[in-house]
Amino acid sequence: MWLKDDLERFQYLLSLHLINTIAFLVRFIIICADISSASSDAKGYLVPILLLDLGASVILLFSNIVYVLLRYIGPVIFETDRNKMLCCSQSFAWRLATITCVRCDCHLEHPQAILLTRFFTLVFFELLKFIAFVLACACANKYGPYGLGYCIVAAFSFVPSIFTVVVEYLHHHRLWLDYRPDSSEKKKPTYCSGHRCFLPMAMLNDQQTSHWQQTQCPKRDECQSRNLYHVLMYHSGNQRYPPAKTADGQTVVGFHQTDHKAAYSIAKTGFRASKKGMLGPGVYFATSLDHTEFKAQQYGTYICAKIDLRRTFRTKTKNPTVPTNYDTVYFEHDRGADEFCVRKEQQIQSWIIVVDQDPNERVLKKGNAGRLDSGKFIEDRLNENVYKGCFASL
Structure with missing residues (x-):
């Protein structure tokens, strides 16, 4: 992938947006002059040109200013997620x-x-400028030289604008399609059909969030979504997803x-x-x-999976005798820390793997457990700081 280095790509984006801002100011001065x-006839062209350019560029200029302020003095403006400034929350400011x-x-x-929405918004702005x-x-x-200077500057402005749109798409592609912590090779490894993606733990x-176990989803405990991305990115790790007690054939979210x-x-x-295992063979x-x-028994990566329980045997005792016609054994813990064991791997439909990019080696087992052949825990590091604020909740 071109510009795979996250910090380098981020710096390119900052530079390109700065160039686009300067180009807009030059176009603005020329068109105002x-x-x-x-004449009134020429203004029939020039005024719509000004309005189109303002509509495309001022919003972007404003958002860039807000971004710089939040990134570099945000902790001063908003001490926590719950603080507001002029009725504006931190999450809305990031949006x-x-x-x-x-x-x-x-x-x-x-x-x-979310990043695709940003990408298509920028494409729309470029269409207005075109x-x-x-x-x-x-x-x-028709009325030259009026509009000629604007044409020349605008033509040159499209070069950094096109590069900006391309790099913005690469920004999306890197996180969701190109992040492969298990490989530093250019060729993408072949993954199982159930594997959705890797995500850095950050x-x-x-x-x-700045508050411990604060769920970002506005529905909180009443949320019925079992989408794996939503569960991981908008719900706290202490959120439990137990299946209903009365039905077989349920599809649930489980953690490994x-x-x-x-x-x-x-x-x-x-x-x-x-x-x-405590509940017999299985996963x-x-x-x-949490x-x-x-x-x-091993640590360092979390797997959030969507699982078909099929026929479920419930128990409150360890090492139970389970009839062979059950697909899942569900252990009801007296303190709510339930767990379950699925007999067949085919019951696990899809999953997302969350990677701790900086594991505490003292917590992990000694020796080479969990390391790749290179001796590393990850081969491809993603700098999550370049995506700061992009996924603020509603």
Whole structure:
């Protein structure tokens, strides 16, 4: 991928937006000078040109200013997520800064669409500027030299503008399609059909909020969504997702924790059932992300999966005798820390792997457990700071 280095790509974006801002100011001065001395007929072209350029550029200029303020003095303006300034919350300010103000429920369900929304918004702005350029060419042809200077500057302005749009798309592509912590090779590894993506742990809800276990989803505990992206990015790790007690054939969300190397193997070949365990052979899941901390035997990566329970056997005792015609054994913990074991790997429909890019090696097992052949835990590091504020909740 071109411009794969996150910090370098981010610096390119800052430079390109600065160049576009300077180009807009030059165009603005030229068109205002033309309007001040043009005839009324020429103004019929020049005024719409000005309005189109203002509509395309002022919003972007304003958002860039807000972004710089939030990024560099944001902690001074907003001490926490709950603070407001002039009735403006921090999350709304970030949405202004990243041009992702227009949000709907689909963005909560599919946060991948947020950066795409920004991308298409920028494309729309470029379309407005192109219409202004066409009008300026027509004006210069009919009432020249009015509009001629604008045409020349606008033509050169399209070069950084096009580069900006391309790099903005690469920004989206890098996070959702190109982040592969298990490989530094250019060729993309072949992943299992159930594997959706890798996410750095910094993208999780609890890492994006300043208050401990503060859920960003506006529906909070009443939310019925079981979309994996939504569960991870907009709900706290202590949120539990137990199945209903009365029905078989339920599809639920489960959580599993293992080491880096094992998680990368799961991404490529799928889960493998253990031969033994407290509930018998199978693959074990907790009903919340936090509960994996004291249930797992390996650490470093979290897996959020969508699972078909099929026929479920419920128990409150360890090592129960389970009839062979059950697909899942569900253990009801007396303190709510339930877990369940699915007998067949095929019951696990899809999953997202959350990677701790800076694991505490003292917590992990000694030796080479969880490391890749290179001795590293990750081969491809994603700098999550370049996406700061992009996924602020509604």
